[in-house]
Amino acid sequence: MRQTTRTRSDPDETRARILEVAEDYFRRVGYQKTSVADIATELGMSPANIYRFFPSKGAINECICGRVVQEVAELAFSIARTQGPAAEKLSKLLMTIHVHNKTTLIKEKRTHEMVAAAMQENWAIIKAHIERVTTIFEGIIREGIAAGEFHVDDPAEAARCVKRAFVSFLHPMMIEHCIQHGEDTEEGLREQIRFILKALGKQD
Template identity: 30%
Template sequence: MAATSPTPAPALTAERILEATEEVLRRHGPAKATVVDVARALGVSHGSVYRHFRTKAALREAVTKRWLDRTSELLSGIAAGAGDPEARLRDWLRALFDAKRRKAGADPELFATYMVLADESGPAVSGHIADLIGQLTGIIRDGAGTGVFTVPDPAAAARSVFHATGRFHDPGYAREWERPEAEADFGALVELLLRGLSSR
């Protein structure tokens, strides 16, 4: 009987490296996790990891961007959808709050790790915020175009809405998200903002 050849290892891709990095960060935390740890988890040399990410900082920036992009992608479907802009804005803000609260509650160690990485990763965080404000701008612009919202500058209104709701999506407030009154506070703020956008 002919011997079967061993199954070749899957190709080393940037995505595989980022998945392994996330697991290493969860296990060791940001202070102790190294590129050597990531390479060991993948069964490759650390030089192989460096061929995809030239520095440890670049790898940490990329894994942070990947984490943030998950939220952006979730929200983009709501932002790009059709239908009543007021309902879309309400749904978008709800989805953002729920996504951030879920991340903080489901895996608190990894969430704490990403808070550290986000502080290091200026471009990733700035890009994420710009993307989210861009999504909000699109929703508010649609509302202004149909007369649902009465705002002269949708981009300025979007920035105001984003910053006004920061308590419900900025990771610095994560401890407050589980307070009994957080849900009522969130709902009241959203309704206040919607009234402000549509006031004549």
């Protein structure tokens, strides 16, 4: 008789279901108020069973945060892959991330709070996300150099400078601060984009 080979589909499905329930709780009540017991109860399992798939509540937090920031990375990648001048792509990418983060603050307050805390506490998933986005900046800058749009000697350094120049427009806590003080964040961002494009050597 032919023996059926067991697969990992059931554990994978259970893990995915745990994250689905956890994310739903995070969006409704916040990640800090969500306990492993809450997640387990919703799934009809024991907390000990949750720990078979995730070593800690922090591991669940990181996974959910990773899913959230992956949305930002996918937006950035989709813009970077489009055809067109590098300056336009960089401008659109920065504006898109800013608007996405601001929309999350307004419409998904609990998600905003989690990402803000993750950035403040320097979670590993956030460090990887920032590096990924900075690499996308670098790729666009390299395209601009090759096309004669930008005139800088070190695209990697330029990308890091772009990252630092736009922290106040991309960091969730800083966006929240600006909104609370009635600042027009998008107009400020457009001004900063014009400045950074000149710094990259773009001619009007």
